[in-house]
Amino acid sequence: MSVRVRRVYDPPESDDGLRVLVDRLWPRGLAKDAARVDEWPKGLTPSTELRKWFHGGGSYEEFRSRYEAELDAPEAAELLDGLRRTARRKRVTLLTASKTPERSHAQVLLELLKG
Numbered sequence: 001m002s003v004r005v006r007r008v009y010d011p012p013e014s015d016d017g018l019r020v021l022v023d024r025l026w027p028r029g030l031a032k033d034a035a036r037v038d039e040w041p042k043g044l045t046p047s048t049e050l051r052k053w054f055h056g057g058g059s060y061e062e063f064r065s066r067y068e069a070e071l072d073a074p075e076a077a078e079l080l081d082g083l084r085r086t087a088r089r090k091r092v093t094l095l096t097a098s099k100t101p102e103r104s105h106a107q108v109l110l111e112l113l114k115g
Contacts, residue, residue, distance in 0.1 A: 003087045003113045005106045008095040012036045017091025020083065022106050024051060027097035037095065043075045044083070046105045060103050067108055084113050 002017070008027050012019065012035075021027075021037045024045035046054070046067050054063040071080055086092055092113070098104035 001084075001087045001114060002091040003094065003110055004091075005094045005096065005101045005110050007099075007101060008035055008037075008097050015091060016093040018086060019093050019095055021095045022109055023096050023098075024048065030097075035095070041079045041083070044071070044079045044109065046070065063105075064108055067105055068112070071108075071112065080109075080112065083109075084115075087113055 006016070008021060008023070008030060019036055019038045021035070021040045022044055024042055024047075026032075027035070045051075046063075047070055050063065050066050050070065053066075054060075070076060083092065094106045094109055096104055096106040098106060101107060
């Protein structure tokens, strides 16, 4: 399985494979054609409430726990399973605007996809 996380602001690379934006909001200042996003499954993104809580000073550990609970909901679980199936066939690059992708929802998704 080939999955990785990159910042959406980084230039696309030829080996990105399927480029999936995993943020609920479109990244500021980025033109849609420049981002080269293939999919934008908003059902996989943290809820607005959870995102605001985390950015308001919530701990990463608690955020991770709450986000994983959100991903157990039927729509999110189905989207996650579909992305997992895709990642078994080809490279998937999870894109986020987060300045610290390694402590973000994108990292949680990466770990869940890799199992």
